[in-house]
Amino acid sequence: MFKRVLVILLFFCIILSPVYAEDTNLTELQISPEDIITVQSPDDSSTFVELANMSNCECCSFVIQERDETAFGFRQDGPMNGHGLLLTATQWYGVNVMKQEIDTPYEYFCHAIITEDGWVFSEGGSQYNDSSRAMEQIAATMRANNDISADYLNQAKNILARYGYGHFLIKAPDGRYGVAFANTYFKGLLQVGQFLVVPNYYSYYFSGNYNKYSSNPIDAIIIMCSYESSGYHRKNLMTYDYKVHESEIGVSYGIDIFATNDNGRNVGRSTGNMVTHFYYNGQYHSPNEIPQNPGKVFVATHIFKTTEFKNVIQLISRPYNLVVGVQESIYYRINFIHAARTILFDLGDNVEFISAVTSHGSYKFNPQNHVLYWYTPASGDSRDIIINFCPLSDGNHKLHAEIEAMEESYDLGYYVSPYGAYISTSDVTKYVGGSEGLVVRLADKNNFIPDGEKVAISLNGKTYYREINHDGYVSLAINLASGEYNAVVSYDGKLGKNRTSAKITVKPTAFGKDIEKYYKNGTQYYASFLDTSGNPLKNTAVKFNINGVFYTRNTDASGVAKLNINLAPGKYVITAINTNNDKVSNTILVRPVLVENRDVVKYYRNDTQYTLKVIDGEGNPLSGAKVTFNINGVFYTRTSDENATVKLNINLAPGSYIITATYDGASVSNNIRVLTRLYTHDLFMNCRDGTRFRAVVLNEGGGLMPNQNVTFNINGVFYNRTSDSNGVVSLKINLDPGKYLITSSWNDYAVSNTITVKSN
Numbered sequence: 001m002f003k004r005v006l007v008i009l010l011f012f013c014i015i016l017s018p019v020y021a022e023d024t025n026l027t028e029l030q031i032s033p034e035d036i037i038t039v040q041s042p043d044d045s046s047t048f049v050e051l052a053n054m055s056n057c058e059c060c061s062f063v064i065q066e067r068d069e070t071a072f073g074f075r076q077d078g079p080m081n082g083h084g085l086l087l088t089a090t091q092w093y094g095v096n097v098m099k100q101e102i103d104t105p106y107e108y109f110c111h112a113i114i115t116e117d118g119w120v121f122s123e124g125g126s127q128y129n130d131s132s133r134a135m136e137q138i139a140a141t142m143r144a145n146n147d148i149s150a151d152y153l154n155q156a157k158n159i160l161a162r163y164g165y166g167h168f169l170i171k172a173p174d175g176r177y178g179v180a181f182a183n184t185y186f187k188g189l190l191q192v193g194q195f196l197v198v199p200n201y202y203s204y205y206f207s208g209n210y211n212k213y214s215s216n217p218i219d220a221i222i223i224m225c226s227y228e229s230s231g232y233h234r235k236n237l238m239t240y241d242y243k244v245h246e247s248e249i250g251v252s253y254g255i256d257i258f259a260t261n262d263n264g265r266n267v268g269r270s271t272g273n274m275v276t277h278f279y280y281n282g283q284y285h286s287p288n289e290i291p292q293n294p295g296k297v298f299v300a301t302h303i304f305k306t307t308e309f310k311n312v313i314q315l316i317s318r319p320y321n322l323v324v325g326v327q328e329s330i331y332y333r334i335n336f337i338h339a340a341r342t343i344l345f346d347l348g349d350n351v352e353f354i355s356a357v358t359s360h361g362s363y364k365f366n367p368q369n370h371v372l373y374w375y376t377p378a379s380g381d382s383r384d385i386i387i388n389f390c391p392l393s394d395g396n397h398k399l400h401a402e403i404e405a406m407e408e409s410y411d412l413g414y415y416v417s418p419y420g421a422y423i424s425t426s427d428v429t430k431y432v433g434g435s436e437g438l439v440v441r442l443a444d445k446n447n448f449i450p451d452g453e454k455v456a457i458s459l460n461g462k463t464y465y466r467e468i469n470h471d472g473y474v475s476l477a478i479n480l481a482s483g484e485y486n487a488v489v490s491y492d493g494k495l496g497k498n499r500t501s502a503k504i505t506v507k508p509t510a511f512g513k514d515i516e517k518y519y520k521n522g523t524q525y526y527a528s529f530l531d532t533s534g535n536p537l538k539n540t541a542v543k544f545n546i547n548g549v550f551y552t553r554n555t556d557a558s559g560v561a562k563l564n565i566n567l568a569p570g571k572y573v574i575t576a577i578n579t580n581n582d583k584v585s586n587t588i589l590v591r592p593v594l595v596e597n598r599d600v601v602k603y604y605r606n607d608t609q610y611t612l613k614v615i616d617g618e619g620n621p622l623s624g625a626k627v628t629f630n631i632n633g634v635f636y637t638r639t640s641d642e643n644a645t646v647k648l649n650i651n652l653a654p655g656s657y658i659i660t661a662t663y664d665g666a667s668v669s670n671n672i673r674v675l676t677r678l679y680t681h682d683l684f685m686n687c688r689d690g691t692r693f694r695a696v697v698l699n700e701g702g703g704l705m706p707n708q709n710v711t712f713n714i715n716g717v718f719y720n721r722t723s724d725s726n727g728v729v730s731l732k733i734n735l736d737p738g739k740y741l742i743t744s745s746w747n748d749y750a751v752s753n754t755i756t757v758k759s760n
Contacts, residue, residue, distance in 0.1 A: 058231050059111070059124030060199040061167065062221045062239075064210050065175045065190035069243040071210075071217035072120050074100060074112045075262050076238075076276070077231035085111070085236060085278035087257065089302055093140040098255050098302055100238055103279065110136055114240055114255060116304035118173030119143045124200045125166020125182075131159055139170050148178040153185035169198045179205070195220070199230035217241065218258055218296065226266040226293045234271040236278060236290065237262040244336045247303055250408045251312045251336040254303040258296040259285070265293065309336055313343075313401050313410035316384070321450035321494045322416045327354060327390045330412070332401060334376070334383040345372040346400040347389060354388040391416040394446065417444035421495035423455065425487075427503040432482050433532040433580030437475040438502060440489050442468050450495060458488040459504065482508035482582065507534070510584040512576050518591045519569050519666045521617030525588060527576035528560045535559075543577040546588070565590065569666060593617070594627070594663055599671040602650060604749060606700035610648045610672060612661055614640045631659040631672065650674065653749065675702070678710070678746050683755045687737050692730040693755060695744045697723045704728075713743040714755070733757070 058077035063070065076085065084103040092099060096116040102109045109132050112122040121139035123132065135156060142152050148170060156168035160182040168180040175190040181202040190196065195210045213220035218239045225237050237260040245254035257280065263272035275287045280299050291297055312335055319328040334343060347353055347370045356363050360383045361376035376383050391397060394416045402409035423442050430436035440455055449472035457464045457476050466474040476487075483506055490499035509530040517523035527544070529537040536559030544551045544563045553561040563574070569592035575585045595613050602608035614625040621644030629636045629648050640646045646661070654676035660669045677698040685691035693712070699705040704727030712719040712731050721729045729744075737759040743752045 058200055058233065059167075060197065060204075060225070060228055060230060061112070061122040061124065061169045062195065062197055062225060062228075063120055063169065063171050063177070063190075064195045064217045064221065065171070065192055066217055066243075067192050069217070069241070070114075070118055070120055070171065070173065071221055071239065071241050072112065072114060072122075073218075073221040073225060073237055073239040074122055074124075075225055075228075075231065076102075076111065076235040077233045078235065079233055082276065084276040085238065087238070087278060087280045087299070089281055092136075093144070095143075096304055096306055098240065098257075103277075108132055112238075112240075113139070114242055115143065116253065116307050118242055118253065120169070120171045120242075122169045122198075123167065124198075125160055126163045127159055127166055131162070134159055135168055138168075142170055142178070143172075146172070148172060148176050148187050150185070150187070153178045153180045153187060156180035157182065157185045165200045167198045167200050169196070171196075181205075195224070197224060197228055199228065201230060204228070204230040218256075219294070222260050222294050222296060225260075225262055229267040231264075232269065232271075233274055234262045234264040234269065235274045235276055236260070237293070238278070239296065244309070245301060245303055246337055246339055246406070248406060250406055251309040252303050252305060253307040254301055256301050257299040259290045259299055260294075260296045261287075261290045261292040263292045312336055312408045313403065315410065315412060318412065318414070320452055322391055322414060323494050324391055324394050324416055324418055326494070327388060329386055329388050330399065331384070331386045332410075334385075334403070337376075337383070337403070338378060338380055340378045341376050341406075342404040343374040343376065343385075344400075344402050344404060345374070345385075345387060346370060347372065347387075348397055348399065350391065350393040351397065352390040352392055354390060356388065357386040359384040394418040394444075415448055417448055417450060417495055418446065419496055420445055421491050421493065421498045423489060423491050423498045423500055425489050425500055425502045427505070428478065429505040429507070430478065431507045431530060431532050431534050432480075432509045432578070432582035435532070437477045438487055438489075438504065439473060439475050440466075440468075441472050442474075442491060442495075443472050444495055450493070453491070453493045453495070456490045456492075458490070460485055478504060478506065480504070480506050482506045508584065509534075509537070509580060509582045510576050510578045512574070512584045512586045514587040514589075515565070516589040516591065517565060518615070518617045518619060519593045520566065520664065523565070525563045525565055525574055525586070526560055527563075527584065528558070529555055529576075529578050530559060532580055537578065540579060542579065544574060545577065546574040547572055569593075591619070592668060593622075593666050594661055594668045597661060597668050597670055599673075600650065600659075601673045601675065603675045603698065603700055603702055604654050604677045605651060605747065608650065610650055610659055610670070612646055612668065613644045614646060614663055615644065625663060628662045629659060630662070632657050676749070676751070677702075677705075678744060678749055678751055680744050680751055680753050682753045683733070683742075684758075685733060685755070686758050686760055688734055689760075690732070692732050693742060693753075694731075695723075695729045695746075697727045697729065697746060708746060711745045713745070714740055 060075045062073035086101050086103045088099050090099055098114045100111040107128045109128050114120050123135045138152050138155050142148055157180040160166040165182050171177040177190055178187040179198055184202055193209050196207045198205055210217055210220040213223040218241050221239050239258045241256040261272055261275040272292050275290050277287055278285050314333040314335055316331040316333050318330050322328055353365045360379055363372055363374045365372045374385055397414050397416055399412045425440045428436055428438050442455055443449055454465050454467045455474055464476055468474045485504040487502045487504050512527040515525055529542055531537045537555050538557050538559055540555050541552050542561050551563055555561045567590050569590045572588040573585055574588050575583050577583050593615050597612035600610050614622045616622045623640050623642050623644050625640040627638055627646045636648055638646045638648055652674050654674045657672040658669055659672050660667055679696040683693050695710055697705045697708040706723050706725045706727055708723045710721055710729040719731055721731055723729045735757050737757045740755045741752055742755050743750050
């Protein structure tokens, strides 16, 4: 018998490799009491655990992570000293808890604490009194800071190390956990369905998935406890199921508490007679009430009233902007309720019930009291219902929902509008860049503001859609250039259709005038500017754009800025730009001070001259002005006479020229064309065929000019001939075949041609 006990005990002492950081890869324990397994000591891998050392292992904690649920158990081990247990609902560091401790008047030892928000803490070992309280304080700090960190676990380990054994366990509602022993500590994350077994020695720690023991987490703890072999004096196993509970006050978190006599039978011991009494909230329970493993007795359910759920009846979706005579739907969900329940929905007067769609159960509508009764069976799932209805009158309505036999209710107030929308707006007058916008208000005839409705605003060729706010207003910013616009506001929604319009006047903030000036006179360009409120824009930098060049100038105390105009004569567009990007454009005409200049066409050396007039900055004739002419790269200076006229004689050879006149930086250019008065042509002839080379001489007006002596030069031989009555001069050519150059000269003008003589 002793050998069998030893074998079973050694089997359950097997432990995962020591973990000092994150323990997230949980392994499942394979239960087989017949297997023989040797166990290594955590301090020396070569030493086997002796059976005699196991007598000190004593207490053990068990915890299971479930979805919105934690199952916890604590087995008391110890000698036959008559000490029972105290189970008390109390305050612990400012939080409501269920606390388990040893029932002794002269020593203090806390076994376990379960908080109202789902944290679990337990300790085992010999750390009585101040040491036990120090462990509690560490756990309370970890919960308050929501921090399961190595620093805290190391503090717990150091306390346990004083006694050479013991354990510390803490678990958060989300599955995070920390464990400390006398020689090590670690932390990790429990997934749904996973468990930890934490005795007083790290050697016997193990973990896995609880459903291999039972589908019920409490029963699973009872079974795994019966095979956990680290304790000799096995007494009470108290189990706690922390989960959502239904009660007459509603839905809250609570704890179902059970008691079991862990008789040691499954590990070869017989400790059933060691079970002790316990008190639950002052009520005595004798050892005889506690059934032996695997049985359990239900002790009580403790409800944490401070954790009452506020969304048991949950409104998933609701309609807005209800209108008389229009069908709507409301969607509810019932959460956290698992028992069969009847849910009532009082639709109120002047509401027509249409139909309902439910996920569970059936419903019945009583038209006399306007109440919908929804009968739902027991279910672990949430339950949904969609109620279709039609309001028959406008005004305020209320839909009351409640769960029968529970203090759970939900009142939904809603407003029903009559059909018809009222939309209003006002004309807007503003300056460019001002903050004023177009304001529109939408309401029904009772001045009720519908939620989430939109209006359309058409302005300057674009349509904008805006949702009204809770006061029924919507505003559209107006970022337009100066001018007058028409805004059309329309609504087409649940309340019906309507439209209105408003006049938008945007006033300019930049002003200027066209100017005409003579070149370089004192006339300048001035622009005045306003701010976005219509006040003078004082001492502010503004911009001008003229001829593609930008200039920055500051306004004066009156909001006026000046730009000097030093442009060549011509026509320009100037744009004055305000800081709000408002602009005004004007025309600048710079008139020339050199006028009446024209292109000249003349015959060679006639008396035609190039003339122009000079005027001052006021447009008056200016005598005595020195004007420079540039023609054919030669510069001439002439002075205007008493009539402001400047003349330049043109004694150029026939040809085309450009003349440029300059005065005080202003220039004008014209074309000069000098026509020839001696016309000749190239000649092609046969040898000594009697052909003559002819030249025509013209007078100053371009007419034929007789009796003019013309000299011809051929091959260095000169011939003089006189023009006849038709101005024609001819020379008989008696040259041998070949090509010759002939130059005709008259009145200091010479022109050359070629004579080509062919052989006969």
